[in-house]
Amino acid sequence: EVQLVESGGGSVQPGGSLRLSCLASGFTYSSYCMGWFRQSPGKEREGVASIRGTGMSLYADSVKGRFTISRDNAKSTLYLQMNGLKPEDTAMYYCARVQNCGPVGGWLPLSKMSVAYWGQGTQVTVSS
Numbered sequence: 001e002v003q004l005v006e007s008g009g010g011s012v013q014p015g016g017s018l019r020l021s022c023l024a025s026g027f028t029y030s031s032y033c034m035g036w037f038r039q040s041p042g043k044e045r046e047g048v049a050s051i052r053g054t055g056m057s058l059y060a061d062s063v064k065g066r067f068t069i070s071r072d073n074a075k076s077t078l079y080l081q082m083n084g085l086k087p088e089d090t091a092m093y094y095c096a097r098v099q100n101c102g103p104v105g106g107w108l109p110l111s112k113m114s115v116a117y118w119g120q121g122t123q124v125t126v127s128s
Contacts, residue, residue, distance in 0.1 A: 035047060053071075066083050
């Protein structure tokens with residue numbers, strides 16, 4: 001059974017940092033593209049970042065330069081380091097096993113990536 005369990009969310013002031021983790025189980029983690037997605041109340045879920053098993057990554061423009069996605073294949077764990085947090089980053093953050101990141105050497109847009117499995121989500125709130 002595929003399981004994705006997020007942790008690390010919380011409340012932080014603008015400019016602060018958080019690190020999200022996602023422990024994966026039930027599949028060969030290193031073989032799959034993984035991603036972080038988020039959803040705010042009243043908004044559609046959006047892609048934040050994605051990473052291939054090789055470590056190559058893709059970011060949404062809104063988080064580029066502030067967030068870093070990484071993975072530890074030995075620990076079957078996905079991370080999202082979030083620095084310079086803004087109130088507009090407030091959302092529920094979801095870890096996901098992505099069905100298809102795109103062709104070799106290229107990427108699908110985050111908005112076009114389909115997700116095979118979702119975690120339960122972890123809340124991030126940025127407020128003064």
